[in-house]
Amino acid sequence: MAEVIYIAGARGGSGATTCAVRLASALAALGERTLVLDGDYECASGLETCGLQGLNVYTLADAEEGACRVKQAVLQNPASPNTYVLPTLGLKNPDYCITAVNECSKLFDVILCDGAALGACKRAIVVSAPYSASIASAKLRGARLKDGGIENVGLIINKVNGGLVYDGAVLSPQEFASVVRLPLLGVIPEDLTLPIGKIRPSTARAFDMTAEAVLGRSQKTYGTVKPYLGVTGYFKRKLRAHV
Template sequence: MGNVIFLAGARGGAGATTCAYYLGCALSLAGERTLIADGDSACGDGLQVSGMSGLNVYTLADAQKGACRVRQAILKHEKQINLFLLPSLNCTDGEFISRAVCESAETFDYILCDGCASSACRRAIIMTEPYPSSIKAADKKIARLKDGGLGDVGIIVNKVNGGLVCNGEIMSPQEISSLLRCPLLGVIPEDLGMPMGKCGRAAAKAFKMTADVVAGRSAKIYGVTARYRGLGGSIKRKLRNFV
């Protein structure tokens, strides 16, 4: 039975789908057979972010109608070996999605459930941005998951600008983790290329480190402030005010 993990953003746009994809890439690169269960039944955002939109013949909606089996709806990533995606496009039956995830669990090392199948998961990761409104929403989401019986909840702090942390303008990921009383599994830097589908070197390294923590291979968290320290770093921080 693989590790089935519920991934969700503290609030809309916190980066759950982006993190599910890049975390999935990092796990698959480490040799883990990884499935992303895309919970976006309205738009299939997981298909878009992973570059697999248009490749799907079936989705879970077809499996639910009996037109195919669940495993026939699973797509294999063209470039990332070991990475697979299960689209839920047009399937709004949460219980069916959970059953499909459980059915697939035997054949994968990791299943990352992006906003779906929480009842099939024993672990959860909440993505939060480093801003008060997002942290507050994360607190509520974590409490709801714990009340629902999901005890193993960790957080990833996404879109962190290390310069703002150094300036004391935003809380550090470690402070957010202790405020939320939840283990910090990863920190992903703000990457302005990401909305255009590009993952820069720093973010890719951060996802790799996060994957190692999630898999229990390491406890090291990406140091988001390193490049903003020292003389060069303080110039970068000052320049940010002008650009």
């Protein structure tokens, strides 16, 4: 039976979908057959983030209408073997996601539910940006999930700029996690190649470390400040101050 994890953005645009998709690849690389339930039934943002838009024959909406089986709406991500996505574009009843996840549970090791099928999840991860404006929403997200009966709620801090942490302009990921009072599972650096569908090797490493933490195999998180130390780090920080 799959471990079913709800992925919740602390607020809009925190990177929940990006983290779900990239974490799925990292989990798959560790041998975990992983499904991402793309809970965006209006825009299919999960399908897009996987680079698979237009390649699907069915979505969960077709299964909902009886035009196919749930399994037939699942797509394999050719860029990342062992990773699958279930689009929900056009779905009428969001609760149908719960039925779908339960049906898929035997076929996968991990199912990451991006903003859907909360009722099928035993565990949750809040994805937050590291800025003070996100603290209250991350706290609230965590508290609501716990109030709803999910005891195991972890935190991924995404879009962390190590230069800003070094300068003390934003909280360190560890400080942020302790203020929000959620266990820190992952730290993902700001990576401006992600929005164009690419990923830096250091960001991929950060997701690999997060996957290890999600599986309970390690508690190490990616160090974002390191690239900003030393002589090259000094120039990086100076450059950033001017752009």
